[in-house]
Amino acid sequence: MRPLTPRIVRLCESIEESPRYRRCKRFFHDLMENDNAPFKRYYDLVLITLVLASIGVLIYDVKHPAGPLARGFELTVVSIFIVEYLLRLWLYNDAHRDLLKEFETAELMNEPFRLSPALWRIARRKWEYVSSPLAIVDLLAILPSYRPLRLLRIFLLFRLFKVFRYSQSLQEFGRVLAEKRFELGMLAMFVGLVVFAASTAMFMFEAGESGSHVGSFFDAVYWAFVTIATVGYGDVVPVTMEGRVVAIMLIVSGIAVISFSTSIIVTAFTEKFRKVADDRVYATLRSRRAYTIVCGYGRMGEAVVERLAGARDPFVIVDRSEAAVEKARQQGHLAILSNAAEHELLERIGIRDRAATLLCVTGDDITNIFMTLSARHLSKSVRILARANKKESVLKLVRAGANHVVSPYEMVGMNAAEYIGQPVAFDAIYGLVTGTRGVVLEGVVVLAGSAAEHRRVGDLPLLEYRLLLFGVLRDVEQQAEQTAMLNPLHGGAFRLPASRFYFRPAAAFHLHARDILVVFGYEASVHKFRKFLETRGA
């Protein structure tokens, strides 16, 4: 090992361990590269302004040679760009870490550590950055513009390209085209061949003729491009009949070229816009809390969404079919096109900490079960309501972690059976339970200190308030005391997940705080009764 090596290794180690270095690097990374950091936007804006200003000055300078002020401005701007270039070079990777890794590998293999190859490899990594398109643009933008050399003024344009780096939308645009590079490449080849053939023909037919506009081969190429793009300046036109025939053929192929390229770009952008629309929804969701996710915008999804929208509860729709998402968006709802069974989607959509409820209501049980399982895995607290299209799926969904399962077939079966057996009762009760007759089924909480606490059920003026008692709901812990009080001839207790429901308890049933009186009655009556309990509190 050369005497320099241990010093370099120690230098790298001290860099690796220094928190100040890391903070410094992270600061610049957040400023210049991290899209999610707040400052990057301002940095981008400042730099775009600088670039445009410097170009403006240079443009002005073309006709009005400016004084020292302009030159000073140009110098400042170029220095800023140089500093930026070097910073990006530094940010590109952690060179010291790479060196240390090489060193440790060498130690592990019990081989002598060779500095020069390691440094060479690091230089190659940095070269990756230098040879990337955006870095090349940066470099060319820095090159001083030698005014006398007119050609080099073109490099000024590269400064304009620099703006590319700072504008996310332009980058998106670039990405869109890059995605279609195969098709665009094919198109370019086709155009290239046709143009070459046409220019050659044009040149051969026209170059020698008198009165011809085609002097050099370049003129012919220029003319071919102008024609195939259906621009037709009219500065170069064929004068011979053969030339005109070539022109006709070129015009016809020009139409094909235009349509082909339009369709490629349109497709690329349509796909992109779709994704952008989705991204916008995700962005909106990031700032929302306690919303409902509706997976599956079929008939049941629509029925729930209608109610959610009516109650102005926040929600977002996810569906696999484009038609459904389009329909939802047209109705003004937030909607995302995606296969909701994807794990990534559930995370992005905020299942862990932002969504309150997930509705898995697609028409396919496999999807519903998988989605329920994935969601439950990601969040223990989110409420999951699922749709079971087959009876067997109900239990599976519960096992997968659903809080409640709704089965359309079961609803049909139950409704049909009850209707057939006792239509009057079913109709009446169904109407009450859904509140469609003005009568509601509501829970009145017995608050600590209220008029109902420690009272017997029989003592409450329920009849006076026109309320019909269905039962009392109690938390499980308080059960033990009450069982002794139960009159075996009355009531009956039903086990619920965390509580017990006492159907029609006896008059001697004592109420505790936090019990819920479940009553039938008109909305107004329930309201009045609640007020009564509050005001008469002990």
Next chain:
Amino acid sequence: MTVAGVQRIAVFGDHAMVLEVAKHLQYREHAVLIVDDKLEHLERAREHGFDTAQLDFTDDAELWTVLADKATTTVVSLFDSDAENVFLIISARALKPELKIVTIAESTDSVAKLLAAGANKIINPHEIGGRKLWGYLERPVIAEILDHTLFSSADLNMAEMEVAQSSPVRGRRFGELLESGTHNAVLLGLVRAGNAEDFVFSMRALNHVLHAGDMLVVIGPKDDLARMRRELIGPGS
């Protein structure tokens, strides 16, 4: 084999839905006949223990072979498409006017068509499912209570009890019956004789004097309801 006096329900429609619904009907102790034209569907139905009949519902003569039986009082039509449901409903209604016909609707627009065709009861499963989901979202406590009591295999049933001529409650005030509370049932309300569509909530019917033909709507444990039926209503029902 149909037992004398037992009403039989003929179920037509898309196979998956038919099986599910038939299971529920059978669970509530109705006699079910599954009708289909495809043999493999009928075999699956038979495996589940249902009676089956193979026929093409579009043929009136074949349809009549099922409807002719006096025990067949109800037809349930569960096709996925409105067109097929309408066809069956119209055919069945024409062949046997007193038939009770229950069908499913794809959407709210279908409901009008199916009613016009002659259905007695139209069920929109997705609408109902959506409503139930909404119940879970908005009033989870109540929804859960109902799930574990009324809408499950647990003890609470709903029942309608007609007041017979010989019933001991004839002439008594409804409110009196409510207050007496000797029965372990919640008296939800009643439908007065002659006003079949008009359900009156019990709190509004307190002063109503009970007549023969009035229908009481109650919720309670199965056995208590049976006892109530025997004691209060009399041998009529």
